[in-house]
Amino acid sequence: TQSTWGVHLRTMLHRSLYSLTSKVLAIGRNYAGHAKEMKSEVPQAPMFFMKPASSIITEPHPIEIPDKLVVHHELELAIIIGKSGRDIPESEAMSYVAGYALALDLTARDLQWEAKKKGLPWTVAKGYDTFTPLSKIFTCEDPHDLNMWLKVNGELRQKTHTSDMIFRVPRLISHISSVMTLKEMDVILTGTPEGVGPIQAGDVVTAEIEGHVAVEWSVVDRARPRL
Amino acid sequence: TQSTWGVHLRTMLHRSLYSLTSKVLAIGRNYAGHAKEMKSEVPQAPMFFMKPASSIITEPHPIEIPDKLVVHHELELAIIIGKSGRDIPESEAMSYVAGYALALDLTARDLQWEAKKKGLPWTVAKGYDTFTPLSKIFTCEDPHDLNMWLKVNGELRQKTHTSDMIFRVPRLISHISSVMTLKEMDVILTGTPEGVGPIQAGDVVTAEIEGHVAVEWSVVDRARPRL
Ligand SMILES: [Mg+2]
Ligand SMILES: [Mg+2]
Ligand SMILES: [Mg+2]
Numbered sequence: 001t002q003s004t005w006g007v008h009l010r011t012m013l014h015r016s017l018y019s020l021t022s023k024v025l026a027i028g029r030n031y032a033g034h035a036k037e038m039k040s041e042v043p044q045a046p047m048f049f050m051k052p053a054s055s056i057i058t059e060p061h062p063i064e065i066p067d068k069l070v071v072h073h074e075l076e077l078a079i080i081i082g083k084s085g086r087d088i089p090e091s092e093a094m095s096y097v098a099g100y101a102l103a104l105d106l107t108a109r110d111l112q113w114e115a116k117k118k119g120l121p122w123t124v125a126k127g128y129d130t131f132t133p134l135s136k137i138f139t140c141e142d143p144h145d146l147n148m149w150l151k152v153n154g155e156l157r158q159k160t161h162t163s164d165m166i167f168r169v170p171r172l173i174s175h176i177s178s179v180m181t182l183k184e185m186d187v188i189l190t191g192t193p194e195g196v197g198p199i200q201a202g203d204v205v206t207a208e209i210e211g212h213v214a215v216e217w218s219v220v221d222r223a224r225p226r227l
Numbered sequence: 228t229q230s231t232w233g234v235h236l237r238t239m240l241h242r243s244l245y246s247l248t249s250k251v252l253a254i255g256r257n258y259a260g261h262a263k264e265m266k267s268e269v270p271q272a273p274m275f276f277m278k279p280a281s282s283i284i285t286e287p288h289p290i291e292i293p294d295k296l297v298v299h300h301e302l303e304l305a306i307i308i309g310k311s312g313r314d315i316p317e318s319e320a321m322s323y324v325a326g327y328a329l330a331l332d333l334t335a336r337d338l339q340w341e342a343k344k345k346g347l348p349w350t351v352a353k354g355y356d357t358f359t360p361l362s363k364i365f366t367c368e369d370p371h372d373l374n375m376w377l378k379v380n381g382e383l384r385q386k387t388h389t390s391d392m393i394f395r396v397p398r399l400i401s402h403i404s405s406v407m408t409l410k411e412m413d414v415i416l417t418g419t420p421e422g423v424g425p426i427q428a429g430d431v432v433t434a435e436i437e438g439h440v441a442v443e444w445s446v447v448d449r450a451r452p453r454l
Contacts, residue, residue, distance in 0.1 A: 119343030
C-alpha cells in the first residue's frame, strides 16, 4: 500500500542522508552523573573522540554484538552539522546546526577499560559496525530543553533532561571546530547521562526524545564467516 | 601553458579522489625501531586508531602547526582501499587494494603523551586539520619491497625498507575489517619507522618512496581568527 511505501521511503531518506556523513565526534563525560559512575573526573574543557561513519545504522537494522563482548548502551543527543566550518565562534555556532537526532554511543566496555589502562586508542572499543544507531533527524527550538530516556526490554535504564549537559551545544561545536574542520552531515554525540549498562542478543532497546523521536532496535550476535 | 595545466589537473585529480575518503585508519608500533624509541612494547596483534578525513591535505597545501604544539613527522606507507568489505580473509585482502601513497601521520606529541598517561583518546593529538598529508596514488608489485625516506630541510630523518613492517598489508586489512567495514577510498597508514621528530613553521619536509613518488610540503603556523 501507499502508506507502507511512505514509511519505507522515509527510512531510506534518512539512511541516504547519513551516507553523506564523514565523521562522528563523541563527547565524553558531559553529564556529572555518568562521569561519577565511570569513576572519572569532570573535565575542564570538552573531551572528545571519533567514531567511524561505517558504524552508523538506522532502523530497522539491528545492533550487532561482536565476539560476545560486553557492549554498553549510552543514550545521547546528536547534533547534525549543516555546513562546513572551522574555528567557529560560540556566538555563531547555532547557525551550523541542521538538526538533531537520538543516538546510541555503543561501547565495548571491557575493551575501553583495557585501552584506558594501557594508554591506547579507544577506536576499536567505540568503532565496531552498528555501534552508532541514529534516529531520523528533527529540529527543535532549544536542544537543552529535551527529555530523553532509554529502556531495555521495557525496563527504564537511562533518563535525563538535556539541561544537565556540562558543556552545551555552542561550546561543543566551537571547541571541536578549533581542532578539525566540521563538514555538512558530520555528527556530534553530546555525551551520556548515568545508567549505562550491557545489552545482549535477544534484547530490544527502545528510546525517545519526548515529542520528537521514538526508536526501537533489536540486538543480535554479529555473524562471523568461517575464514 | 598546457603543461602547467597538466600539472594542475593532476593535483586536482588526486584531491578529488581523496574527497571520497570516509576514514583514515593508522597502525601504531608496526616497526620495532619506532616502538623502541617510544618506549612501547611491540604488540601481539595490530593496534590501530583513526584520523579524520578532514585532516588530509595534498600538495601544495602547507602543513599547519596549531597553537605552537610539538608536532612530529611520521613517514608511512598508505594503503588505498579499492572496494568495500568486512571480515576480509588475509588470502583475499590484496584484491581490496586500489593502490598506495606516501603519507605523513603528523602527531601532536605532547598531547599524545598526555592522552596516554591519562587513558584518554588520541583523537585530538592525531586529528588536527592538515595532519594527514598524502601523495598521489601509485600502484606497485610488492608493497613490502619499497625504500622510503624523509628529510627536514634537506637533512635525513627517517629511512626504511617496508620489509621491516611487523604486520604486513594483508594482515592489516583483514584485522581492521574484522572490526569495521572498509569502504572504497578508505586509507590505512601502515606505521612509521624510527627517527620521528619535531617540525616547525619555516621547515620544508621532503620525502620519497623510491621509484614511485616524491613530495614536498612547507610548514606554517596555523592562523587563528580573533574570536
Ligand atoms: Mg564521505
Ligand atoms: Mg558516549
Ligand atoms: Mg603513525
